[in-house]
Amino acid sequence: MSLSALPMVSDADVRSVITVGDAVEVVQRTYADFGQARLSLSRPAITRIGDGTRGFGLKGALLDRYGVAGVRVTPTHASGGNSWCLVLESESGRPLVAVEETWLHRLRTAASAAVAARLLARPDSRVLTLVGAGRIARFVPAAFAAAFELTEIRVVATSAGSAASFAAGQSVPGVTLTSGTDLDAAAPGSDVVVAITSARRPAVRPRHLLPGGTLIGLGGGAEIAAEVLTATADRFFVDDLGYARETGSVASWLGGGLSPDAVDGHLTGTLPAVAAGLLPGRVAPADRILAVVQGVAACDVALACLTMRRLGIA
Template sequence: MTAPGIPLVPDADVRSVVTPADALAAVRDAWADLGAERLSLSSPAITRLGGAPHGFSLKGALLDRYGVAGVRVTPTHTGGRNSWCLVLESESGRPLVAVEESWLYRLRTAASAAVAARLLARRDTEVVTVVGAGRIGRLMPAVFAEAFPLREIRVVARRAESAAAFAAEAAGCGVPVVPGTDLEAAAPGSDVLVAITSSREPVVHARHLSPGGTLLGLGGGAELAADVLTGSATGRAVDRLYVDDLGYAREVGSIGAWLDAGLPPETLAARLSGSLPEVAAGLLPGRTDPGETVLGVVQGVAACDVALACLAMRRLGIS
């Protein structure tokens, strides 16, 4: 499917050429390049254009590794359909391709969680619990099975039928998937706890954390209670905190919600151990002790979207 001058790559074509292993490598390399300042992100990280009845958000990156720049364009208005990533040749500015980002965005998000886990979790990780059975969560089993030699994946959803559908869809990942609706039952024994929900209220609390565990927050709302950072009578705070893009995370997701609710910025700054890109680049350690509890907040870096769109373009022979 093409338009004059620029190919449009639909979702089905992207799925045919990009694998979970590809996504893990692309995210890892993009984070490492960002940490080493070998790529540039748009500033501010996200630009909002318009509103009702028509609105869009734009996030961009310039990737020296691939010789391209790109902008991810997402409709934000009611009725808006899929996002697209527009890739341009960095030297000339020539548009190269527009890649549909329906499935690819979900894969990138899931892969970002798995790469964060590789950087922060214990090497002997065997059990991953996914909180949230939505479209992004359903790609977690494939990428985590690629990233770790897992013994079990657990999924926790509000509705039993959603958790069961998640488990059925993940049956081919090669790891047993156990569905449930009770995080209190699923959290104990989890090496990695991944929250990817649409909840605007806290779902994961300090009491769900275990020494040596890794918590990853990916949702756009307040899914992580502030006590995971500050501690509470029912649970200890995390020992270390890493974020993929602090500027963007201050606006959305759990960190944005904590700040909006009155968490002093200096408290956040004092608890921040560094960025995931710095860890990926080898500039900072991630986990420093097997007994530490570590939190990674992943809100999405546009460089990963551009890298995967570029990969799809090249796999399809587009230049």
């Protein structure tokens, strides 16, 4: 019997070889591959094992570009520790590496928002309003700075102290950061609004998506009011509709009585289709565009694979 240890890559190792720019470019390239049917996602999008006391969520993908498959394993209980991405050789299924993915996943989430904005927002967008000041939100300013020539970031949170602390902890060259608790005051003049909250009731209303603006929802709660979709947005995109129906704003709309047919009827298309050049994102400068981005596991696997190769593991 031959025993060999599976390489384990820590968060610190990942941070030593992956940059914000890497994440933005990998996410956009992976979206394009998805749109061109060069990768496959697990179906259902997520499989849950166990319960709130002891359990895990599993999301996977197979990527033709890299010749690998991967499974992202996330504890669903409070004491479960960090997430991991197990990368496999696609032909044989042989495990190649396990990549700790807490830091990398937060970066990927922020990069996904920046790519969505790159595909949908006006190219001259300069002002970003960020709704939420949590752990993932802290990665958003740098990701957007890698995709746009920003001049201002407005941070809005329910706590003035949290918003101010967030703004004080960010350093984006050439960008002014302001903070507050009033989205009504921050939204006017914003080119892009990104919401990443755990709100149980809508924090973003139709009045916050103005002509020419782009609104991107990343959170797992009911952060965007259904009326933004049904009465305000001119165009509506998701990254993966199947998973979007299970969590975040789309799930909250369905849970609140909006029918699946109504959601589908407002859907313009997917971000992967836009990235692949199969569908236009913004058609007119004044379009009000809504996107809900809940995460494509293929992006996590692609970044884990890049980490593996940068470290010379395979």
